[in-house]
Amino acid sequence: MYKFKIWVVAGLCFISVVWLSSAVRPNLPNETNEPDRLPLPTDAFSRGISLHDYEVKYLFPYLEKRIYDQEGYAKKRGWVMDKMVRNTGPFINGKSYGVHPAVRIFYSPEVYRWLKNGRVGVIPDGAMIIKEMLPTPSARYEHLKKEEVDATVKEWTVMIKDSKGARDGWFWSYYGVDLPADTDSYPFDYPNSGFGNYCIRCHASAVSEFTFSSLDNILGEEGDPIQYFVDDSWQNDVTPDSTESHANLAEVLTPGSAVVGEDPVANSLFLKQFDSWEQIAYDSVRKIPxxxxxxxxxxxxxxxxxxxxxxxxxxxxxxxxxxxxxxxxxxxxxxDPSSGExxxxxxxxxxxxxxxxxxxxxxxxxxxxxxxxxxxxxxxxxxxxxxx
Structure with missing residues (x-):
């Protein structure tokens, strides 16, 4: 009996150690035996990794390799996916009225458990929602095999739960294989990844956790995804560029396109009134960015x-x-729409x-x-x- 108690206690200790090691594992850069574990953005940034390097070394390769859908590994972790490629709005006369291109979304096990639990509580840090985006409408893919659809995916939007980074709790990112990573250099385009990005202007209206995710969309669950009207105009058109809508959202004015005035000139009346100030050369003045x-x-x-x-x-x-x-x-x-900038x-x-x-x-x-x-x-x- 005494030996039996020792073995029971030892077994419980072993189970506890295993559980704790997995539960409190730091979100550090990927280990070779865990290719699907991305570091949390805030953890990476605190270690001196720039946003550009986080994108290029970790996030974007993860998406291009489609780690979240690797046969066997994703199932072992508990990732789930949408039932089908689906539309996010109507498609009429060759034009999509969706809020995104056609999409197929993958959900990490933390997100799936939260949905199964009735959206109760808070999604833990490290959870991910990965939206694959394809040219509209979804009818293009109805008769394709999964691997054929996989080969079509060239762009993604991603949500990574990281509550230390921003009030809404998410790190947002958009990536297209033909778009270079932002180098945070002139002319300072709107970044495609970050905290508090333009994604929240729509996602802020979600009931909870800034996501519109629904079990109706997930493979193996009851219910059907929302359907939108799609006419036949797409059947004879050239496949559109699915990155167009997101490129428009983040587009900035072309450098040099703004109206450039004359060189600044000191106001003589102002200088006469405030004559206690010495004149300072313009080049030596600190400019507001x-x-x-x-x-x-x-x-x-x-x-x-x-x-x-x-x-x-x-x-x-x-x-x-x-x-x-x-x-x-x-x-x-x-x-009031009018011509001009x-x-x-x-x-x-x-x-x-x-x-x-x-x-x-x-x-x-x-x-x-x-x-x-x-x-x-x-x-x-x-x-x-x-x-x-």
Whole structure:
């Protein structure tokens, strides 16, 4: 009996060690025996890995190799997928009215368990939702074998749960095989990966966890995906470029296309009035960086009650869902369309009095004085003022 108790205790200890080693395993770069374990973005960034390197060395190869769908391994981990390639909107007269191209989505086991549990609770960090995107409409793929559809996939959008990175809890990414990774260099295009990206302008309306995922779409579950009207116009057309819609969303003005004024000239009347100031050469003045896509992300919730209670979440810089004039194929929303440059993505806010104040050196001087006078409130002042 004594030996039996020892063996039982030893067995329980072994099980506990195995469970803990898998549960608390750090999200470090991939080990050779675990090719599907991506590092969490915040963990990678904290180790000095840049966004560009995270994309090029980890995330994009993971997608191109389709690790999430590797035979045997994905099933062992518990990944599940959609029943079929499906549309995200109608297709009429050769034009797609979907919010994405045709899609086929894969769900990590954490997401699947959350859905099976009735969307109760919080999806844990490390969970992933991978959306494969293909040229519309989905009728193109109805009679193709799975491996034939697999070979067609050339672009993805991805959600990686990483609650330390942003208030919404997700790292968002878009990747197309023919698009180079962003090098964060001039002319500073809108990044395809990051926290608080333009994806949330639609996903923020989801009931919970910023995802519209449904068991109705998943293979082996009851129910049917939502169906949209699709006419026959696609049968004779040339296969469209499925990356077009996402390229339009992230497109910025071509460098040099903005109207360039004359060189700045000092205002003589201003200098006469404020004669205590010495004239400073323009080249020696510190410039405020370009504000085309100023981006401030509401920080992650953290784990302590203190970090959660001190959040000052006032607004978002993702206004394009309603205010952009490039919302193809639907056209402008909530604005009067006219010829000229499209200032709408961030323009309505930037050209308001509050937006202009954020570019005003006097505003920054005022902030510095308040921080000097109220050092104990410096974090609150910065958070409150710069959220607007």
């Amino acid at each position: 370009s504000e085309t896509y100023d981006h401030v992300v509401a920080p992650g919730m953290g784990t302590s009650k203190k970090s959660q209670s001190n959040q000052q979440f006032l607004t978002s810089d993702q206004c394009m869902s309603c205010h952009d004039g490039n919302g193809a194929p639907f056209g402008p929303n909530m604005l 499209n200032l709408s993505p961030y323009g309505e806010w930037n050209w308001s009095m509050m937006g202009l104040a954020g570019r005003d050196p006097i505003f920054f001087a005022q902030i510095e004085s308040e921080m000097a006078l109220q050092p104990q409130q410096s974090k609150m002042l910065m958070n409150t003022c710069f959220r607007c």
